[in-house]
Amino acid sequence: MPVRSQPVVDPQRPAVSALPALATPMPERTKSRLLELVKRHGPLTAQDLAQRLDVSVPAARRHLSDLREQELIVCRTERPGGRGRPQHVFTLTDRGEAAFPKTYSTLCVDVLRHIEALFGEGAVLRVLDARNVEVAGRLERELPRSMPLGERVRALAARLDEQGFDTEVEQDGDVWYLVERNCPNLTVARQYPQLCGSELSLYTQVLDVPVHRDRRIACGQGICRYRIG
Structure with a gap:
């Protein structure tokens, strides 16, 4: 009788729930991670953030829209390395910077x-x-x-x-x-x-x-x- 192989479980990867509502990060936690990424890595595009957060680009854009309404981030246009096609990147506002500990x-x-x-x-x-x-x-x-x-x-x-x-x-x-x-x-x-x-x-x-x-x-x-x- 053939033995069915068992899926390999990565101990570093959280288990995925069968419930769709729990399969994605909680919105507020995702927003916090997004702010941390922009703070740590500088201006990033929506595509960059989506990849780093492991979410879809539309989902990343929704979080970005919420954070812009809260005046925590701002969007600007720049050319990578001063050349090439202009792209929209996101960076922290003064209010966004204030969300991080200061001395x-x-x-x-x-x-x-x-x-x-x-x-x-x-x-x-x-x-x-x-x-x-x-x-x-x-x-x-x-x-x-x-x-x-x-x-x-x-x-x-x-x-x-x-x-x-x-x-x-x-x-x-x-x-x-x-x-x-x-x-x-x-x-x-x-x-x-x-x-x-x-x-x-x-x-x-x-x-x-x-x-x-x-x-x-x-x-x-x-x-x-x-x-x-």
């Missing part, structure tokens, strides 16, 4: 600590105030005082979103609230509360109305909330 906060804390040690406690606040002057000048050009207050608040929220603050705008009658659900500077803010004070001064100057903060992430609360007007 900026540790560096910032170290710099502020040395400034304080060398020039005294008030030096940190003077540095932050100088930065505020520069940032406020730019924002005041983008948010002129001729704009209605609500539009200025929303425009400011949009700028803060770009910096990773995950901002929302709420309104209660004539009062506006700016809500930040994330603090990208949390490590620094916990050690140097001057940063939070500088932020409050900046918003007051740019919006040109009284601004009061009633919640603060650095104090252990879930959000930073600013009452405007």
Whole structure:
């Protein structure tokens, strides 16, 4: 009686389920792998990514489309080696880069600590105030005082979103609230509360109305909330 050969099982290869829904990588995991590939290997085409992810090109394009909507990647046209037929390649945006671990906060804390040690406690606040002057000048050009207050608040929220603050705008009658659900500077803010004070001064100057903060992430609360007007 002939012996039926058994399939060779590769221990490094995960078993394939009989259920079609489980035979492909989970979408969010695939997106994470896609971002990692672009980060590690530089600009890649959809075909390159599909091959590396072991998915179809249309599937890769769907993930790329989702990541573009989230502003994590951007598409540009370039010629391989400066010659040949132009091709579309994908690279990380600043927001996409921010999804990977950074040591900026540790560096910032170290710099502020040395400034304080060398020039005294008030030096940190003077540095932050100088930065505020520069940032406020730019924002005041983008948010002129001729704009209605609500539009200025929303425009400011949009700028803060770009910096990773995950901002929302709420309104209660004539009062506006700016809500930040994330603090990208949390490590620094916990050690140097001057940063939070500088932020409050900046918003007051740019919006040109009284601004009061009633919640603060650095104090252990879930959000930073600013009452405007």
